[in-house]
Amino acid sequence: MKKNIGIWIDTKQAVIIKLSNGNHSVKVIESNIETRERVAGETKKYGRFGGQYMTFEKNKLNRKIEQTNQFIKNLFKEIENCESVVLFGPSKMKNIFEKELKNNMQLANKLTGVYNSKLLTENQMVAWVKDFYKEVKI
Numbered sequence: 840m841k842k843n844i845g846i847w848i849d850t851k852q853a854v855i856i857k858l859s860n861g862n863h864s865v866k867v868i869e870s871n872i873e874t875r876e877r878v879a880g881e882t883k884k885y886g887r888f889g890g891q892y893m894t895f896e897k898n899k900l901n902r903k904i905e906q907t908n909q910f911i912k913n914l915f916k917e918i919e920n921c922e923s924v925v926l927f928g929p930s931k932m933k934n935i936f937e938k939e940l941k942n943n944m945q946l947a948n949k950l951t952g953v954y955n956s957k958l959l960t961e962n963q964m965v966a967w968v969k970d971f972y973k974e975v976k977i
Contacts, residue, residue, distance in 0.1 A: 845968030927956040
């Protein structure tokens with residue numbers, strides 16, 4: 840029983856398409872990454888304390904990095920029991936996920952490819968993954 844997975848990944852969400860014995864299942868995982876976030880009560884880009892200026896950029900960057908790491912951990916849990924994984928999508932998130940996947944010793948050999956793709960409907964994503972695995976024949 841081969842279990843192949845295709846992941847359409849974006850900063851907002853990941854759509855996981857699992858193929859097994861001609862059947863497919865689709866699961867959507869939300870990333871919860873806050874991109875254009877504004878802190879309530881923040882009126883300026885900086886806070887003023889006497890002669891010092893304090894920016895909130897570092898806090899926002901750290902929060903975004905933590906949210907990205909949590910999103911990647913959730914995706915790792917989904918692909919543990921598969922034979923091969925293909926990544927596709929429009930954003931840089933697929934490249935970040937590819938890098939983390941290659942750093943993981945247990946999952947690094949499962950990656951079959953990373954491809955650019957535009958925004959697709961769910962049926963188009965399923966068709967893309969099925970076509971990919973027909974051509975690759977893993």
